[in-house]
Amino acid sequence: MVTERGLQVLRAIVQDYVDTHEPVGSKSIVERHAFGVSAATIRNDMALLEDEDLIAAPHTSSGRVPTDKGYRVFVDHLAELRPLSTAQRSAISTFLGDPSDLDDLLVRTVRLLTQLTGQVALVQYPSFASANVTHVELVALDAARMIVIMVTDTGRVSQRLTVRPAGLQDEDVAVLRAQLSALVTGRSVRIGSERIEALRAAAAAGRSPLDEALLALASVVGEELDEFRQDRLVMAGAATLAKREHDFRGSIHPLLEAIEEQVTLLRLMSEMAADEHGLSASIGRENDAFGLTEASIIASDYEAGVGRARVGLMGPTRMDYPSNLAAARAVARYLTRLLEEDENHR
Structure with missing residues (x-):
């Protein structure tokens, strides 16, 4: 059982590791975060987190990094998403404003999300089987x-x-x-x-x-x-994988193959369980059945008149989950609003 302070220490380790890409030690946690306890107490908390397989030492005498399970607990216990800046919100309304049609809107959406997050952006087409x-x-x-x-x-x-x-x-x-x-x-x-x-x-x-x-x-x-x-995906940002290859423990080739084939990503995005806010995440080894153990996929639902579809991001497990989830949610909400307005005007 992880204590409340243990969760706070895990949160600090995830945030610092995402920011620095360096293993996190007890001394740096005490220096960077106001826990009000000694480094020895933080070391005890970290030992308990390691026993729970939430953090691990990448090599001897190093700090600790989150495991896939640790990222999962971190995402499940997110108290709030990091708010988007005024500039980011303005970019969403400007970039997605006045599209020529749905195809244009979804292409703009993935390009925008890649620019906002630096990750591979994915948008599901809504199912049009019931459209007239x-x-x-x-x-x-x-x-x-x-x-x-x-x-x-x-x-x-x-x-x-x-x-x-x-x-x-x-x-x-x-x-x-x-x-x-x-x-x-x-x-x-x-x-x-x-x-x-x-x-x-x-x-x-x-x-x-x-x-x-x-x-x-x-x-x-x-x-x-x-x-x-047919179910389809629009994607952008595959080049970001090469730029961030050092963030992956192994090869990025399975991710590139999934991008090229689409079927795997469509299945994964369709099967991800959403929370009460329409947000979902599938992290690292949770993607083993899809051959994507090196990646995390996060998504937010959007409404498209004839049904629900998803806006998502794919990247390394070492990603900024609060910011990426916030970006996906904000874009999904804007998509929903645009599609509702278009429906009302017809």
Whole structure:
């Protein structure tokens, strides 16, 4: 059982180790923190923390560093998050203000978070399976190319460059637009996708050129609807891993692979348990099943009309948890507000 002062000593060790990247000794704790007790008393507290596997000595006759378990206890006992500065809050409102669409907003979000924290930033796309398609447009660019555009009631916009069906006249484009709109507009992404599949399955032999064109474009629409339904991540800041490689005990290659593949990070972020404030953290060996024992991932939930998704950060276990959690939470709250305002204006 860790005493209240023991938790305060653990907090001091975590904070000092994050600040200095040097093992922390009892003398430095007494000098830097107002505990009002002797170095010998602090050494006794540290011995108890070591018995609980919350701190460890990286080598003989050194100070102590937090273990993964120690970071977990530290995060679980955070009394408050470090408040963002006025400049940081201003940066959030300025950088995320007036996005062109959801894709633009989420790209801006990860870039901002990386700048604020120096960590790899991750943002989950919300699930759009229940979103409704509000508009389908076909734009003929020339004799060989056209763009298929779709918009949902959540503000998601898809623009797909595709081949213009052979022999398709300009007057045929309006006919096909009306047919595709009748299939999916006003329906959920999931239902629209099912109706496209049903159209393709019912296609009969001996079709006219216009029917062939409809099927070809319907396939494009169906692929885009499937994209809407898939879980995706937007990421930024992978280069920060190389800059901070000395903060990792081992290789950063598993982290780079996870960034490239996305599937692992999507699973991990989806399975992390959130507290009553929508904040979550998965630290070091807690990520063993995902091959990411060298990393910590923290996240904050945001609301996106059709559901909940997460804003997160990935970095070494030696990270500034109070500041990073505060940044993720502030950005998540701003995202929620922007998406709610956009929903109200539609």
